[in-house]
Amino acid sequence: MTLTPTANQTPHRSVGPGMNALQHARTIPGHVSLTIEAADETTAHAMAQQLAACHNLTGPSAPWRVPGEDGVRIRLHGHLEPGAPDDGH
Numbered sequence: 001m002t003l004t005p006t007a008n009q010t011p012h013r014s015v016g017p018g019m020n021a022l023q024h025a026r027t028i029p030g031h032v033s034l035t036i037e038a039a040d041e042t043t044a045h046a047m048a049q050q051l052a053a054c055h056n057l058t059g060p061s062a063p064w065r066v067p068g069e070d071g072v073r074i075r076l077h078g079h080l081e082p083g084a085p086d087d088g089h
Contacts (some may be wrong), residue, residue, distance in 0.1 A: 030080040036060075037073050045075040052076060 026033070033056070038044035041063045048060035057078035065072055 008070050028079075032078050034076045034078070035073055038074070039070050041072050041074075044072050048074045048076055059085070 034051070036047050036051075037046050038047065044063060045060055051057055052059050055078060057076045059076070061071045061075040063074050
């Protein structure tokens with residue numbers, strides 16, 4: 001996978017009162033929440049760091065596991081780059 005670096009210097013808006021970051025991503029056009037699922041923490045963390053370095057994303061969350069399921073999950077949050085359409089479609 002080849003990723004092209006971007007300026008990644010756009011300030012993030014803070015999450016609104018009473019909202020967590022996932023709720024924020026679901027309600028604000030142009031904002032996203034990405035969940036990476038991998039077999040192990042090293043792989044998930046490496047992919048999260050690559051994505052965050054090249055796109056307007058937060059760093060990775062702490063990894064978590066779902067009981068009864070294989071693998072690990074890591075979440076990142078972000079928003080569209082400046083000048084990109086952010087009308088929610």
